Amino acid sequence: MAITFTWRGAFHNTEVELLHADGFERDPSGHDWQGQVTRHSLGWVCARDSSRLVGFVNVAWDGGAHAFLLDTVVAADLRRQGVGAELVGVAATHARAAGCGWLHVDFEERLRGFYLGSCDFRSTPAGLREL
Template structure:
């Protein structure tokens, strides 16, 4: 397995994140300005890149409320790089970044099939929460 470098608030191109997001979430590629989005609304983000060629193989966004709550969003790992611990390390790097920024809580919502990943691999604990589908 190729070695991976993780960077809190790492540099990335919109095309790379759009392609990774489309692959990971199963939708057609979009033209989202991720750079503007995260710089305007996020505490930080984490990029995972293959050390040998710099290819972006993972990304997670950490939105926040401007205070003590941060939120994990859009955790994604390239299909050919999954099941190697990259997702867990993306989240661990996000946890460190949020903690160092003074956040007291890191929240995550996820689909049921990701329960073991977030609770088992990443250390989140179940809580009561509410949701309104808009």
């Protein structure tokens, strides 16, 4: 298995939607991923095993120093093999190259070890308001 990681890589909406729906345990929809990332994101990272999309992360930003990881997902059969950490690493490299000084992420408690351990984030106080 030779997984390739591509910044702003080409993808089809359907393949990201199926990967995302599986990873976030929801039904697939007709979400326009290409429209979303091209309008609102600094970039994204696609991980592929040959032609199969096996990982994806969206890097939103404020247009300045702050980038934000969203929608990090890896195919179920490849989790816990370093694919997610490499997705985040590639995202961080390109966010830094774009002039960002901070990379933010929020996550469910079950992912604490991944983000704080495998991806070198540190815990900070934050707030969240449901709308």
